Amino acid sequence: MKILVPIKRVVDYNVNVRVKADGSGVDLANVKMSMNPFDEIAVEEAVRLKEAGIATEVVVVSAGVGAAQETLRTAMAIGADRGILVETDADLQPLAVAKLLKAIVDKEAPKLVIAGKQAIDDDANQTGQVLAALLGWAQATFISKLVPGTDEITVTREIDGGLEKLAVKLPAVVTVDLRLNEPRYATLPNIMKAKKKPLETMKPADLGVDAAPRLTTLRVVEPPKRSAGIIVADVGQLVDKLKNVAKVI
Amino acid sequence: MAILVIAEHDNAALKAATLNAVTAAGKLGGDVHMLVAGASVGAVSQAAAKVAGVAKVLVADAPQYEAQTPENLAVLVKGLASGYSHIVAPATTAGKNLTPRVAGLLDVAQVSDVVAVEAPDTFVRPIYAGNALATVKNADAIKVLTVRTTAFDAAGEGGSAVIEPVAAGADLGLVRLIGREVTKSARPELGAAKVIVSGGRGLGSGENFSKVLEPLADKLGAAIGASRAAVDAGFVPNDYQVGQTGKIVAPQIYFAIGLSGAIQHLAGMKDSKVIVAINKDADAPIFQVADYGLVADLFTAVPELVAALG
Numbered sequence: 001m002k003i004l005v006p007i008k009r010v011v012d013y014n015v016n017v018r019v020k021a022d023g024s025g026v027d028l029a030n031v032k033m034s035m036n037p038f039d040e041i042a043v044e045e046a047v048r049l050k051e052a053g054i055a056t057e058v059v060v061v062s063a064g065v066g067a068a069q070e071t072l073r074t075a076m077a078i079g080a081d082r083g084i085l086v087e088t089d090a091d092l093q094p095l096a097v098a099k100l101l102k103a104i105v106d107k108e109a110p111k112l113v114i115a116g117k118q119a120i121d122d123d124a125n126q127t128g129q130v131l132a133a134l135l136g137w138a139q140a141t142f143i144s145k146l147v148p149g150t151d152e153i154t155v156t157r158e159i160d161g162g163l164e165k166l167a168v169k170l171p172a173v174v175t176v177d178l179r180l181n182e183p184r185y186a187t188l189p190n191i192m193k194a195k196k197k198p199l200e201t202m203k204p205a206d207l208g209v210d211a212a213p214r215l216t217t218l219r220v221v222e223p224p225k226r227s228a229g230i231i232v233a234d235v236g237q238l239v240d241k242l243k244n245v246a247k248v249i
Numbered sequence: 250m251a252i253l254v255i256a257e258h259d260n261a262a263l264k265a266a267t268l269n270a271v272t273a274a275g276k277l278g279g280d281v282h283m284l285v286a287g288a289s290v291g292a293v294s295q296a297a298a299k300v301a302g303v304a305k306v307l308v309a310d311a312p313q314y315e316a317q318t319p320e321n322l323a324v325l326v327k328g329l330a331s332g333y334s335h336i337v338a339p340a341t342t343a344g345k346n347l348t349p350r351v352a353g354l355l356d357v358a359q360v361s362d363v364v365a366v367e368a369p370d371t372f373v374r375p376i377y378a379g380n381a382l383a384t385v386k387n388a389d390a391i392k393v394l395t396v397r398t399t400a401f402d403a404a405g406e407g408g409s410a411v412i413e414p415v416a417a418g419a420d421l422g423l424v425r426l427i428g429r430e431v432t433k434s435a436r437p438e439l440g441a442a443k444v445i446v447s448g449g450r451g452l453g454s455g456e457n458f459s460k461v462l463e464p465l466a467d468k469l470g471a472a473i474g475a476s477r478a479a480v481d482a483g484f485v486p487n488d489y490q491v492g493q494t495g496k497i498v499a500p501q502i503y504f505a506i507g508l509s510g511a512i513q514h515l516a517g518m519k520d521s522k523v524i525v526a527i528n529k530d531a532d533a534p535i536f537q538v539a540d541y542g543l544v545a546d547l548f549t550a551v552p553e554l555v556a557a558l559g
């Protein structure tokens with residue numbers, strides 16, 4: 001089966017983002033950008049399914065700025081076969097991304113879409129579910145295990161109370177959680193090879209999709225800062241503070 | 250127009266997170282209705298009708314809603330949506346699973362993880378692991394929201410809503426529940442606990458979680474939480490994870506023990522009232538947010554603390 005993996009270029013998870021003084025957003029100038037960590041897990045899973053002889057082709061798709069080509073190359077260095085960039089400088093919100101992905105799915109006809117459960121920039125946790133809705137496909141979010149099958153897959157989902165096991169009819173959209181796998185590091189030869197893999201670029205208009213935002217950001221501010229408290233000398237002082245100052249125990 | 254809150258339940262009891270969603274819905278200006286969709290949900294519907302602030306409870310009682318899978322539920326909610334200005338669910342794993350699918354079917358944007366309502370169309374939500382707060386205005390006719398439970402008080406009892414059955418939708422048969430492994434614990438739920446004792450990689454093993462942290466949690470009537478590293482290492486189950494991509498908590502007191510305080514962890518607990526950190530590394534970032542820090546080996550400090558609490 002063909003697998004499609006949507007990926008997003010985001011601020012690297014190690015970066016401490018700063019809010020811009022004018023309140024218009026966060027400062028992304030000269031900040032390290034990387035593939036969204038959940039998407040790396042999604043790519044890794046798809047590539048493992050290919051290595052196991054289950055996936056026939058792994059196609060990675062990104063929507064966003066031209067620099068997302070690098071992110072697609074990274075995914076191809078992990079082992080994806082080819083990339084598609086839907087290029088736009090516009091603000092893309094989850095609904096718009098899901099519509100773009102739906103248009104790509106209509107063209108590519110994959111049997112399985114493996115997405116990250118959330119992007120660590122907007123933390124929205126929506127795109128996979130919205131895509132599944134638009135396609136009318138089954139969905140399984142936050143998965144930590146995937147067992148492939150012909151007409152259905154079996155997945156384990158991480159839920160608030162523990163774990164849930166589902167049989168999911170194909171075609172389906174799944175979104176991955178942290179414990180599904182540990183993504184490999186791309187090796188230098190694979191990075192070189194990835195440069196030669198096909199990468200197609202198109203615009204939202206080529207797909208006939210209206211990607212206009214529905215939400216307007218009025219302002220972005222820093223949350224109230226927590227200041228560091230005190231270092232206590234020993235357990236006795238800690239208990240005293242908790243009992244008599246904070247009065248919480 | 251009215252606001253529809255989607256009740257979270259296990260067909261037997263209403264989940265506490267629903268009560269926080271009701272309070273958030275109450276800030277949107279309109280009657281609050283609640284949808285209870287499930288199988289044999291008489292008791293849940295009764296409980297829902299008693300929640301203060303709820304005017305009407307819609308009940309869809311059918312076998313295809315028993316597993317609470319989003320494919321069937323989203324179609325049901327879409328069918329009810331035209332009568333509502335807002336559709337609200339708590340930002341729990343169940344809410345996050347369902348509401349974007351509803352928004353997709355309705356062709357509207359969802360606003361995730363709302364922490365404040367500024368106006369019926371304007372909401373505050375954290376982005377970048379809570380390092381920034383965005384105020385967003387939603388122009389869509391039906392506004393789909395998930396709300397962060399720690400940002401809204403739980404609605405109380407005292408309501409007397411009317412209960413109205415609604416027709417169930419089709420069973421799409423796209424997914425089948427094989428089973429759930431629910432972590433059993435006599436401790437309070439992480440999301441609702443007043444005291445949380447969390448451990449990290451520094452605990453070293455699951456055995457140490459039980460030997461070292463449990464006595465402290467027992468003493469304090471606390472829930473136990475963990476860092477991602479502790480979950481990944483298999484010390485504790487996945488649903489213990491606190492953080493950007495785990496649970497968001499805001500107890501009266503949060504003990505961070507043998508965990509470093511990575512931004513992804515802080516995102517889940519920095520709204521706690523009092524934070525206590527025990528770590529042997531004086532430079533650990535957790536000390537930058539802790540009200541009380543103790544630089545010590547947890548294997549001696551925690552048993553001492555248990556003893557000192559008497």
Ligand SMILES: Cc1cc2nc3c(=O)[nH]c(=O)nc-3n(C[C@H](O)[C@H](O)[C@H](O)COP(=O)(O)OP(=O)(O)OC[C@H]3O[C@@H](n4cnc5c(N)ncnc54)[C@H](O)[C@@H]3O)c2cc1C
Nearest residue numbers: 449450451476477478492493494495507508509514529547
């Ligand atoms: C996409 C993504 C999402 C993530 N989501 C989350 C999330 O939701 N929640 C989360 O927690 N993390 C999350 N992380 C992981 C996060 O970045 C950190 O790796 C993780 O929180 C570290 O866990 P830790 O503090 O237990 O481990 P470490 O950083 O290894 O810290 C262990 C600490 O224990 C201390 N220690 C060791 N031995 C002792 C001892 N005997 N006595 C006292 N102290 C001791 C050490 O000094 C150290 O400070 C995420 C990461 C990514 C990339």
